[in-house]
Amino acid sequence: MAKKLKEAKEGKIKYVPPPPVKVSAPTITRDGKIGIKFNQPLQVPDFIKKGQSGRLLAEGGIPLSEINVQRDIIEFIFIQKSGLDDKIEYSLDLDHWTEEGMGVKINFKNPLLISKGKNNDAMVSVIKNKNLFVSKESGEPISSKHSTFANPVPRQVPHSTSIEVVDE
Amino acid sequence: MLSKFEDEDDEVVADPDKPKEKPAESPVESALKQEKNEPEVKVVGPTIPPGKVLVDNKVMESLLKENEARA
Numbered sequence: 585m586a587k588k589l590k591e592a593k594e595g596k597i598k599y600v601p602p603p604p605v606k607v608s609a610p611t612i613t614r615d616g617k618i619g620i621k622f623n624q625p626l627q628v629p630d631f632i633k634k635g636q637s638g639r640l641l642a643e644g645g646i647p648l649s650e651i652n653v654q655r656d657i658i659e660f661i662f663i664q665k666s667g668l669d670d671k672i673e674y675s676l677d678l679d680h681w682t683e684e685g686m687g688v689k690i691n692f693k694n695p696l697l698i699s700k701g702k703n704n705d706a707m708v709s710v711i712k713n714k715n716l717f718v719s720k721e722s723g724e725p726i727s728s729k730h731s732t733f734a735n736p737v738p739r740q741v742p743h744s745t746s747i748e749v750v751d752e
Numbered sequence: 753m754l755s756k757f758e759d760e761d762d763e764v765v766a767d768p769d770k771p772k773e774k775p776a777e778s779p780v781e782s783a784l785k786q787e788k789n790e791p792e793v794k795v796v797g798p799t800i801p802p803g804k805v806l807v808d809n810k811v812m813e814s815l816l817k818e819n820e821a822r823a
Contacts, residue, residue: 629815641807646812651806713816716816
């Protein structure tokens with residue numbers, strides 16, 4: 585980045601800034617994994633980087649399992665459209681976070697209740713802290729406009745069932 | 753040559769009888785949309801499993817501030 589800017593200032597190249605940061609609508613698998621993709625490399629927050637490399641809180645890292653996704657990263661809102669008498673319960677785990685994207689696992693208490701009716705249930709995701717989604721090249725954070733996305737949630741397989749086996 | 757009806761400064765006036773085109777529905781609007789003849793949708797937030805260790809709010813706040821300062 586610094587090299588590009590320097591060359592642009594010297595008139596050697598024409599600097600074209602990267603497009604605004606966007607996260608593409610995630611795909612939700614039948615075992616509750618949400619894959620979120622970024623449209624360009626983003627800075628991975630330092631405490632996440634350190635946490636993923638096994639460093640503890642005293643060293644400035646947080647293990648991914650201790651991150652409160654809902655409170656601090658992305659707010660997930662499950663929209664129940666089917667089987668409205670059923671009580672849906674779920675928790676969230678941050679699975680991975682790289683420059684290219686991140687993964688969140690939805691642990692449904694009873695996966696068989698999901699999207700069991702005529703209409704698929706849906707998940708709306710709202711980025712809570714825009715400063716955690718910053719372009720590596722421009723340093724610009726994601727805008728409010730691009731911070732919300734939604735996806736239908738497919739029917740889920742029971743716990744400890746391989747989706748490969750079910751989809752065959 | 754332009755006729756008196758084709759003056760280049762003329763504004764293009766939309767046909768008042770033509771129905772206005774609806775803007776495309778966003779995925780969020782579509783997710784929240786209630787289907788016809790369906791009961792109201794229910795909104796459900798996540799829970800925290802008992803016994804799960806999560807980073808303290810104050811510790812997180814300070815890490816987020818550090819991250820912001822670094823960016």
